[in-house]
Amino acid sequence: MLGPVLLTASRSETMRKIVGSTPITRPVVDRFVAGETLPDALTAVRSLAGDGIEVTLDHLGEDITSPAQAHASRDAYLRLLEALNGEGLGTRAEVSVKLSAFGQALDEDLALSGARAVCEAAEAAGTTVTLDMEDHTTVDSTLGILDELRRDFPRTGAVLQSYLFRTEDDARRLAVKGSRVRLVKGAYKEPASVAFQDKTEVDLAYVRCLKILMAGEGYPMIGSHDPRLIAIAEDLAARYGREKGSFEFQMLYGIRTDEQLRLAAQGHRVRAYIPYGADWYGYFMRRLAERPANLTFFLRSLI
Secondary structure (H helix, E strand, O other): OHHHHHHHHOOOHHHHHHHHHOOOOHHHHHHHOOOOOHHHHHHHHHHHHHOOOEEEEEEOOOOOOOHHHHHHHHHHHHHHHHHHHHOOOOOOEEEEEOHHHHOOOOOHHHHHHHHHHHHHHHHHOOOOEEEOOOOHHHHHHHHHHHHHHHHHOOOOEEEEEOOEOOHHHHHHHHOOOOOEEEEEOOOOOOOOOOEOOOHHHHHHHHHHHHHHHHHOOOEEEEEOOOHHHHHHHHHHHHHOOOOOOOOEEEEEOOOOHHHHHHHHHOOOEEEEEEEEOOOOHHHHHHHHHHOHHHHHHHHHHHO
């Protein structure tokens, strides 16, 4: 019941001001978001790298309304990649890009141009780019831009959301050699006409998609904190003869850090998704809406 309420709140400027300015909530937000500046993000990368955890960095910002904003988002990533390269962190950190922040809703060519510039900078830094997936109306556009980018940057990654009915077909198409795919459950409010609404159905769909990716020739990235799904992923890796390093686990910054360390200690490749930037509020509220456990964690931390 709380999920739709939180997703609605994620679009409220009034709620943003309350959460962002209340002294007792800000420290809790900082457990999920690395900070608002590039130095904040680099500090988080160094800390996690010291613990054997790799990262993917998301400069927060989406639903932009002008080409100037799209260019500003692109430039933020270029500065990030330049900094990673300068510190020799390219092998420990990649970047995640929301195409909406690059002007996808304004002009697909604008978004493609910005993403291409980021891919070029990532290659120079010795790292990769993953295209985050947003609501169902953007899937075809995002996968189309992915196809264009992979012609020159074949390691460009994609994200698939198991709650969408179409995702099994998308997983089959992307389970090919050289393809990197992060599989998540999905965090946007979607209509029953395109997505599973029941949690059990979403979980079952996740396992079906994971089987496709694990059996394929690509590089699966298991985006989940769910202990059952993590155990299933390990079983599937064994069933399909996958060695450690031929897939990875991905979890959100600040959530289940002990599990991240446990998996890394077992020799698995583990990557934390680190968001940073001034436009943190929408991301933060979607994380709370995504799983009741996240909201419980937030409230416990707040208390």
